[in-house]
Amino acid sequence: MSWALITAFLWLIVANVAAMLPSRDHHWRRAFALIIVGIPILGWVTWESGPVWGMVLLAAGASVLRWPVIYLFRWLRRKGAEPAE
Numbered sequence: 001m002s003w004a005l006i007t008a009f010l011w012l013i014v015a016n017v018a019a020m021l022p023s024r025d026h027h028w029r030r031a032f033a034l035i036i037v038g039i040p041i042l043g044w045v046t047w048e049s050g051p052v053w054g055m056v057l058l059a060a061g062a063s064v065l066r067w068p069v070i071y072l073f074r075w076l077r078r079k080g081a082e083p084a085e
Contacts, residue, residue, distance in 0.1 A: 004048040008041050008057050015064045031068050038065075 011034070018030045038061050046054030062069050 002045075002048050004041070004045040005053065008045050011038055011041055012060060012064065015061075019064070031065055034065060035068065 015034050015038075018034065019027060023030065042054060042057055042061065045057050
């Protein structure tokens with residue numbers, strides 16, 4: 001197993017532990033920190049292990065960080081529904 005995959009699996013473990021701990025801001029700071037750290041790890045995994053593993057880990061990361069993804073899709077839908085000027 002490559003170091004990139006080991007790092008990605010450690011990121012998944014840290015993300016799950018962070019989700020179990022209580023938070024006053026509903027985990028948004030942790031989510032942003034995980035996104036900032038996770039994007040380079042995802043690129044590293046895709047570079048070293050190929051696009052299949054990259055897509056698998058993208059889906060795993062999106063399932064862990066599902067609320068930021070849901071809010072992103074809602075925001076994009078609102079932007080698409082606005083009339084053009």
